[in-house]
Amino acid sequence: MGxxxxxxxxxxxxxxxxxxxxxxxxxxxxxAVATMREHQLGCVIVVDSLGKPIGKxxxxxxxxxxxxxxxxxDEPIKNHMxxxxxxxxxxxxxxxxxxxxxxxxxRFICVTNAQGKATALAGQKxxxxxIADHFPRQIKVQRMRSKIFMDEREGA
Amino acid sequence: MKRKRRAAxxxxxxxxxxxxxxxxxxxxxxxxxxxxxxxxxxTYQPYKTIADHATVEQAMQMxxxxxxxxxxxxxxxxxxxxxSERDVINKVSENFRAVKxxxxxxxxxxxxxxxxxxxxxxxxxxxxxxxxxxxxxxxxVDERIAGMLGPQRVVKYVEKFLHES
Numbered sequence: 361m362g363x364x365x366x367x368x369x370x371x372x373x374x375x376x377x378x379x380x381x382x383x384x385x386x387x388x389x390x391x392a393v394a395t396m397r398e399h400q401l402g403c404v405i406v407v408d409s410l411g412k413p414i415g416k417x418x419x420x421x422x423x424x425x426x427x428x429x430x431x432x433x434d435e436p437i438k439n440h441m442x443x444x445x446x447x448x449x450x451x452x453x454x455x456x457x458x459x460x461x462x463x464x465x466x467r468f469i470c471v472t473n474a475q476g477k478a479t480a481l482a483g484q485k486x487x488x489x490x491i492a493d494h495f496p497r498q499i500k501v502q503r504m505r506s507k508i509f510m511d512e513r514e515g516a
Numbered sequence: 517m518k519r520k521r522r523a524a525x526x527x528x529x530x531x532x533x534x535x536x537x538x539x540x541x542x543x544x545x546x547x548x549x550x551x552x553x554x555x556x557x558x559t560y561q562p563y564k565t566i567a568d569h570a571t572v573e574q575a576m577q578m579x580x581x582x583x584x585x586x587x588x589x590x591x592x593x594x595x596x597x598x599x600s601e602r603d604v605i606n607k608v609s610e611n612f613r614a615v616k617x618x619x620x621x622x623x624x625x626x627x628x629x630x631x632x633x634x635x636x637x638x639x640x641x642x643x644x645x646x647x648x649x650x651x652x653x654x655x656x657v658d659e660r661i662a663g664m665l666g667p668q669r670v671v672k673y674v675e676k677f678l679h680e681s
Contacts, residue, residue: 362542363549364677393609402602419601424580426604426612427573455678462675467585467667484667485650487674492645495546495638 363495372457372471373450376489377480380470382407385414385438389425392417392437401481403468406441411477413470415441447472450479454490457482545677554640555633558673560654560663565590568597568621572608575599575620586651588661589624595653595661597624602650630655633662637673640665 361369381399383392385406392404396419406415417437425432425440432440447470448457461469461484471480541547548557565588566575575587579601586600599620607623608615615623630653631640643649644667654663 362546364543364545364680367545367674367678393605397605397609402605419585419605420580420583422609423576423601423604426609427576427580430612458671458675458678461671465668484671485644485648487671488641488645488667491549491641491674495549 363491366454366494367458367490368453368455370454370490371451372448372454372482374490375454375482375486376493377471377482377486380405380478380481382411382478383417383437385441386436388434389417389422389437389440390433393422393433396422401468402483403481404437405445405470405478405481406437407478413445413447413472413478415443416445416468416470417441418468445470445478447476447478448482449474454487458487543677544680545674548677549638549641550636552637553634554631554637554654554665555662558637558640558665559669560665563588563661563664565661566599566620567591568619568624570620571617572620572623573616576604576608576616585666586664588653588664589620590661591621593661594659595628595630595655597621597626598628598651598653599624600651628653631665632657637670641670644670 378401381395381401381404383395383404383406395404396402402419404417405413406417408414417440421440446460446464446466448460450471450473457469460466468481468483470478471482473479554560564578564582564584566578568589568591578587586598588595589597589599603623603625629643629647629649631643632655634657640652643652651664651666653661654665656662
């Protein structure tokens with residue numbers, strides 16, 4: 361089966377999903393940014409008491425808040441989060457997730473289980489890794505070098 | 517171990533590629549990943565550059581106003597680094613007031629991995645998936661800046677193949 365067909369039929373759970381970082385609505389922006397830094401993620405998901413996603417806060421908001429007024433870092437994240445979490449189910453197809461990301465211009469997407477609880481984070485990087493894993497020979501033999509021409513010749 | 521090279525009989529041409537088998541691909545996405553070139557099938561413009569002596573705040577303002585995740589940092593029009601929203605989180609956010617007037621060159625990621633316009637899309641995906649780089653500058657063959665590839669643009673490239681019948 362070709363790569364395209366795999367993307368069309370494989371579920372989101374086949375992706376190398378990131379461990380999700382969640383915060384409560386009353387968490388301060390400063391704490392949320394520290395969580396992003398600690399988990400090396402560009403996004404935290406804001407969840408309600410049942411663990412269901414109600415919003416998200418991304419790197420882009422951090423840049424805007426820092427430029428706007430640094431005192432806002434001590435405000436609760438619910439004042440500054442994006443209220444559309446746009447989750448996908450772990451059983452949705454990867455193609456469906458790709459379309460959702462493309463239409464909504466999303467870089468991160470929250471993955472939920474059957475109970476609607478946020479369980480993982482997917483993103484554009486997950487898709488890159490999926491392509492590399494399912495098409496390994498052709499992808500991984502590509503040189504990691506920066507230069508188009510070598511400084512010195514190889515071999516004799 | 518030495519291998520004896522089979523010489524063609526005198527006066528007869530032996531094609532060294534006579535045993536070459538053309539690669540077989542299951543679909544157009546697989547073929548394009550390896551056989552197309554970035555300049556023909558991927559979008560890598562518009563892009564933004566900023567001089568290495570510009571301040572952190574100026575770079576962040578540019579990124580916020582244009583809603584872009586990454587800028588390329590240049591010195592005499594040569595690429596010397598990239599500065600992204602991830603750098604804001606990791607290097608700037610904790611101490612913004614103290615660092616906002618410092619030059620961006622102190623906070624950028626120097627000597628970034630790049631791809632060239634003539635590379636295949638698979639190479640860009642290799643850098644992103646295996647190298648872990650989210651934004652990769654695209655250069656011309658003579659090392660001038662041609663654009664920037666980010667995950668959003670790669671997703672767009674992949675998505676167009678999903679709608680093929």
